[in-house]
Amino acid sequence: MNALIVYWHPEPKSFNHALFETAQTALAAAGWSVETSDLNAMGFDPVSSRANFLGVKDPDFLKLQLEEMHASETGGFSPLLEQEMQKLERCELMIWQFPLWWFGLPAALKGWVDRVFAMGRVYGGGRIYETGTCRGKRALLSLTTGGPAEAYAADGFNGDIDAILRPIQRGMLEFIGFDVLAPHIVYAPARMGDAPRCEALANFARRLSAIANEPPVTVGRY
Amino acid sequence: MNALIVYWHPEPKSFNHALFETAQTALAAAGWSVETSDLNAMGFDPVSSRANFLGVKDPDFLKLQLEEMHASETGGFSPLLEQEMQKLERCELMIWQFPLWWFGLPAALKGWVDRVFAMGRVYGGGRIYETGTCRGKRALLSLTTGGPAEAYAADGFNGDIDAILRPIQRGMLEFIGFDVLAPHIVYAPARMGDAPRCEALANFARRLSAIANEPPVTVGRY
Numbered sequence: 001m002n003a004l005i006v007y008w009h010p011e012p013k014s015f016n017h018a019l020f021e022t023a024q025t026a027l028a029a030a031g032w033s034v035e036t037s038d039l040n041a042m043g044f045d046p047v048s049s050r051a052n053f054l055g056v057k058d059p060d061f062l063k064l065q066l067e068e069m070h071a072s073e074t075g076g077f078s079p080l081l082e083q084e085m086q087k088l089e090r091c092e093l094m095i096w097q098f099p100l101w102w103f104g105l106p107a108a109l110k111g112w113v114d115r116v117f118a119m120g121r122v123y124g125g126g127r128i129y130e131t132g133t134c135r136g137k138r139a140l141l142s143l144t145t146g147g148p149a150e151a152y153a154a155d156g157f158n159g160d161i162d163a164i165l166r167p168i169q170r171g172m173l174e175f176i177g178f179d180v181l182a183p184h185i186v187y188a189p190a191r192m193g194d195a196p197r198c199e200a201l202a203n204f205a206r207r208l209s210a211i212a213n214e215p216p217v218t219v220g221r222y
Numbered sequence: 223m224n225a226l227i228v229y230w231h232p233e234p235k236s237f238n239h240a241l242f243e244t245a246q247t248a249l250a251a252a253g254w255s256v257e258t259s260d261l262n263a264m265g266f267d268p269v270s271s272r273a274n275f276l277g278v279k280d281p282d283f284l285k286l287q288l289e290e291m292h293a294s295e296t297g298g299f300s301p302l303l304e305q306e307m308q309k310l311e312r313c314e315l316m317i318w319q320f321p322l323w324w325f326g327l328p329a330a331l332k333g334w335v336d337r338v339f340a341m342g343r344v345y346g347g348g349r350i351y352e353t354g355t356c357r358g359k360r361a362l363l364s365l366t367t368g369g370p371a372e373a374y375a376a377d378g379f380n381g382d383i384d385a386i387l388r389p390i391q392r393g394m395l396e397f398i399g400f401d402v403l404a405p406h407i408v409y410a411p412a413r414m415g416d417a418p419r420c421e422a423l424a425n426f427a428r429r430l431s432a433i434a435n436e437p438p439v440t441v442g443r444y
Contacts, residue, residue, distance in 0.1 A: 010271055011284040046268055046329035049232055062233040063412070065368070103393025104326055107268035107336050111329030129379070146287070157351070164389050171325025171386065190285070 001212060003032045004091035008039040008098055008108040015189040016144055018201055020097045023142065026205035027093075030212065035087050039108045044080075046111015052081055052118075065119040072120025084116045093211065094139045094178065100146075103164045113172050123176050132177020138216055139178040141165060142185075142204070149187040161185065169219040179216035223434060225254045226313035230261040230320055230330040237411040238366055240423055242319045245364070248427035249315075252434065257309050261330045266302075268333015274303055274340075287341040294342025306338045315433065316361045316400065322368075325386045335394050345398050354399020360438055361400040363387060364407075364426070371409040383407065391441040401438035 005023055009016035020038070027034050037044075048064055050056065054077070057070035071077045077085065088094070098109050105113070117123065127133050145152065145161075152161035161183070169180045184207065186200050207214075227245055231238035242260070249256050259266075270286055272278065276299070279292035293299045299307065310316070320331050327335070339345065349355050367374065367383075374383035383405070391402045406429065408422045429436075 010269075010286065013283055046333065047232075048328070061235055064232065102332070102335050102339065102397070103389035104332065106270070107329045107333030110324070110326065110332050111268065113324050114329050117324065159392065163385070164393065167325035167386055167389060170381070175324070 001032045001093070002035065002091045003027050003093040003095065004035045004037070004087045005095045005097060006037045006039065006109065006112060007096075008044075008106055008112075010040055012040075015186070015197060016097060016099055018197075019142060019144075019186070019204055022201045022205050023095055023097065023208055026208040027211075030209045032093070032212075035091065037084060037087065037112070039112060044108055044112060046108050046114065048111070048114050052078055052115055054078060065124075068118040069120040069124070072118065077118065077121070081115055081118070084112070085118070085121060088116060088122070088134070092137050094137065094173075095142055096139070097142045098144075100143045100164075103158075105168060117172070117176060127177070128175055129177070132175065134177035137178050138181055138214075139169075139173045140181040140211070141168060141173075141183040143183065144186045144189050146190065147188060148191070149185075152185075152187070166219060174219055180219050181211070181214055182217045223254045223315070224313045225249050225256045225315040225317065226259070226309050227256065227317045227319060228259045228261065228331065228334060229318075230266075230328055230334075232262055234262075237408070237419060238319060238321055240419070241364060241366075241408070241426055244423045244427050245317055245319065245430055248430040249433075252431045254315070254434075257313065259306060259309065259334070261334060266330055266334060268330050268336065270333070270336050274300055274337055276300060287346075290340040291342040291346070294340060299340065299343070303337055303340070306334070307340070307343060310338060310344070310356070314359055316359065316395075317364055318361070319364045320366075322365045322386075325380075327390060339394070339398060349399070350397055351399070354397065356399035357401075359400050360403055360436075361391075361395040362403040362433070363390060363395075363405040365405065366408045366411050368412065369410060370413070371407075374407075374409070388441060396441055402441050403433070403436055404439045 005020060007020040024034050050062060053067050053071045055074060057067050098106055122133055147158060150156050151158045154160040165183055173180050184204060189197060227242060229242040246256050272284060275289050275293045277296060279289050318331060320328055344355055369380060372378050373380045376382040387405055395402050406426060411419060
């Protein structure tokens with residue numbers, strides 16, 4: 001059983017980082033082989049460009065999907081993207097660990113998606129959603145928020161967290177074929193003391209220790 | 223009347239770029255003073271870090287909101303961010319021009335939000351939504367999609383485009399106080415010939431020529 005954890009936070013002493021480390025330990029203890037992409041430590045550049053590719057299909061006009069199709073046919077992705085794509089292909093469980101920023105992924109993680117989810121290699125040619133290349137694999141969003149849980153209730157001032165996460169769970173993960181597990185959310189850790197933080201880490205470890213048997217949720221259409 | 227257009231696409235010959243140029247011309251003709259942020263031309267780095275700031279509040283732990291609060295009090299944003307914040311503050315109309323990628327903003331534009339929408343300066347202290355710092359200003363998403371319009375209908379295979387855009391319109395724009403105009407969407411320009419493309423540019427110009435009097439829509443809660 002192979003797991004991939006993709007993580008971004010700018011501070012290695014952050015609670016997000018503690019969740020990232022907790023996940024590695026808990027999964028390993030449960031028998032998973034764990035790979036990671038610590039995007040901050042990697043200095044990962046989130047901006048798509050010709051640097052995604054070793055070669056060039058059309059030197060006069062940069063249409064990324066065209067270049068992605070070409071690179072998919074010729075093994076022409078940059079070593080960095082090739083490495084990340086192979087991690088994606090090897091994993092049976094993928095976890096994204098991040099702070100929710102502006103109702104979405106921080107730019108570094110969004111750019112990992114923009115660059116790694118390449119047409120031809122990862123999707124396309126009719127292979128989306130139920131026929132996606134990642135069918136049979138499961139994905140988990142593990143995130144922290146600034147605001148408290150009440151703010152993300154259906155009648156809270158930010159609104160339903162499930163609707164906020166739907167473009168990520170539906171438009172990125174289910175789009176390429178993943179089954180999505182219920183998101184793991186720690187609300188407002190910045191306002192927590194040490195004891196509740198430790199409890200939150202233990203809760204995450206407990207969930208991950210049994211995640212091999214956890215059924216996915218249905219995100220579905222809007 | 224001041225307008226700000228924030229734009230990202232990696233190809234200067236793209237249809238997105240044509241929309242960007244069309245907007246500048248149409249707004250200028252209608253009497254607007256237009257500022258732009260061409261994030262690709264600027265080589266804008268979307269990743270938040272200590273480079274956002276001139277000074278340091280806490281050298282031992284990077285909590286971006288804390289550093290943002292400190293920089294807001296001390297005039298301590300990097301010259302680049304200070305410039306972008308002043309453009310945001312000067313404008314009465316803000317347009318984001320971008321290709322919809324993975325149901326969201328491309329990483330470069332998401333990172334512009336992550337870095338420029340700073341706590342203290344742009345929001346916080348009770349100033350969110352109806353009391354946001356940008357109340358009275360209007361914002362317009364101008365975007366292109368890969369898929370056709372049918373794919374983004376409520377019963378289409380991607381689902382309702384309004385729900386897809388809600389985290390952006392609600393969680394970024396309305397969050398800091400903007401009134402949001404109905405999004406301007408050109409579906410699947412990559413599959414269009416020259417005549418429909420020209421027509422789409424003319425439609426956008428026509429809309430912008432009268433945008434000073436266009437009422438906002440209600441995005442609202444989920």
